[in-house]
Amino acid sequence: DVKVTQSSRYLVKRTGEKVFLECVQDMDHENMFWYRQDPGLGLRLIYFSYDVKMKEKGDIPEGYSVSREKKERFSLILESASTNQTSMYLCASIMSKTHQPQHFGDGTRLSIL
Amino acid sequence: DQQVKQNSPSLSVQEGRISILNCDYTNSMFDYFLWYKKYPAEGPTFLISISSIKDKNEDGRFTVFLNKSAKHLSLHIVPSQPGDSAVYFCAASAQGGSEKLVFGKGTKLTVNP
Numbered sequence: 001d002v003k004v005t006q007s008s009r010y011l012v013k014r015t016g017e018k019v020f021l022e023c024v025q026d027m028d029h030e031n032m033f034w035y036r037q038d039p040g041l042g043l044r045l046i047y048f049s050y051d052v053k054m055k056e057k058g059d060i061p062e063g064y065s066v067s068r069e070k071k072e073r074f075s076l077i078l079e080s081a082s083t084n085q086t087s088m089y090l091c092a093s094i095m096s097k098t099h100q101p102q103h104f105g106d107g108t109r110l111s112i113l
Numbered sequence: 114d115q116q117v118k119q120n121s122p123s124l125s126v127q128e129g130r131i132s133i134l135n136c137d138y139t140n141s142m143f144d145y146f147l148w149y150k151k152y153p154a155e156g157p158t159f160l161i162s163i164s165s166i167k168d169k170n171e172d173g174r175f176t177v178f179l180n181k182s183a184k185h186l187s188l189h190i191v192p193s194q195p196g197d198s199a200v201y202f203c204a205a206s207a208q209g210g211s212e213k214l215v216f217g218k219g220t221k222l223t224v225n226p
Contacts, residue, residue, distance in 0.1 A: 004156075031212050040122070042202060042218035043157070058213075090156055094212045099145040099164065102214055104156035 003027070006091050006105035014113055019078040021108050023091030029103075030096040032074035034058075034066065036087040037107075043090065049074055050096060081112045116140045117205050119217035127225055132190040134220050136203030139184065143205040147214070148177060148188045151200045160201075161188070193224045 007022035025032065031050050035043040035058075045058030047066040055066050063085060067075040074093075078085055088109050092102040118137045126132045134148075144165040149157035163170040163177045163186065170177050176189045190197055203217040 009154075033213075035216075037151075040218060042119075043204075043214075043216040045213065048213060092156075096212060098212070099162075099206070099208065101147055101149075101159035101162060102212070104149075104158070106156045107154070109154065 004091055004093055004103050004105040006089075006108050008108050009106060010109045010111075012111045012113060013078075013081050015081060015083060017078075017081045017112075019081050019110070019112075021076040021078075021089055021091075021110070023074045023076070023093075023105055024072050025074075025091075025093040025103070026072065027093065027095075027103075028071065029093035030071070031094045032068065033092040033094075033102065034064075034074065034076045035090045035092065036060070037090055038087050046076065083112050086110060086112045114139075115218075116143075117203055117215045117217040119201075119203055119220050121220050122218070123221045123223070125223045125225060126193050128195055129192045132188075132193045132197065132222055132224065134188040134190075134201050134203075134222065136186045136188075136217055137184060138186075138205050140205070140207065140215075141184070142207040143215075144208045145206045146177070146179060146186050147204045147206075148175075149202045149204060150197075151202060151219070157202060190222075193222075195224050195226050198222055198224050 033048040049068040147162040148160040151157045204214040
């Protein structure tokens with residue numbers, strides 16, 4: 001069974017801090033994704049990666065960056081956290097070139113004060 | 114431009130009755146469609162999917178119908194149970210892409226005992 005693990009379930013940070021959200025998957029998946037979920041807005045794609053050291057912008061990349069140094073790990077970085085980045089952050093992974101469901105982690109509820 | 118639309122933010126049904134959740138899409142390149150279920154403070158869980166070469170897929174109490182000419186899909190849950198109360202997201206992807214999913218904004222289903 002695929003396991004996608006996000007390092008924190010709940011996180012509270014202050015405005016202006018640099019924030020790191022970590023995601024690890026154990027199924028050797030090539031593709032990994034970061035979304036944020038906000039009430040009434042659904043899941044919006046921030047960044048995705050289809051290979052180590054590769055990254056692509058999603059629909060809302062502003063204020064975020066990512067890092068993929070190892071295949072199993074995909075990190076989301078908030079360069080200078082702002083209150084409008086308070087949200088639920090979700091990581092997902094999938095094998096490439098397969099029409100299979102993405103597997104999600106449990107999410108990180110991030111609050112920026 | 115919202116490519117996947119769930120026009121009903123909420124739906125309330127009685128236990129034992131049928132729940133029907135609807136989803137419309139605009140991108141004719143979409144060829145794979147999924148439904149995810151999400152409880153608060155958890156990641157989305159895959160429920161059921163359908164390829165564009167089919168018009169129906171069943172899995173136990175869950176059936177997804179696809180009408181390509183109308184660019185419409187629906188999820189039927191029969192019989193509905195209180196444990197089905199959650200937010201349901203419709204998602205779609207296009208073949209040959211990076212397995213990116215485009216999500217609707219979700220429908221909150223409440224099943225009353």
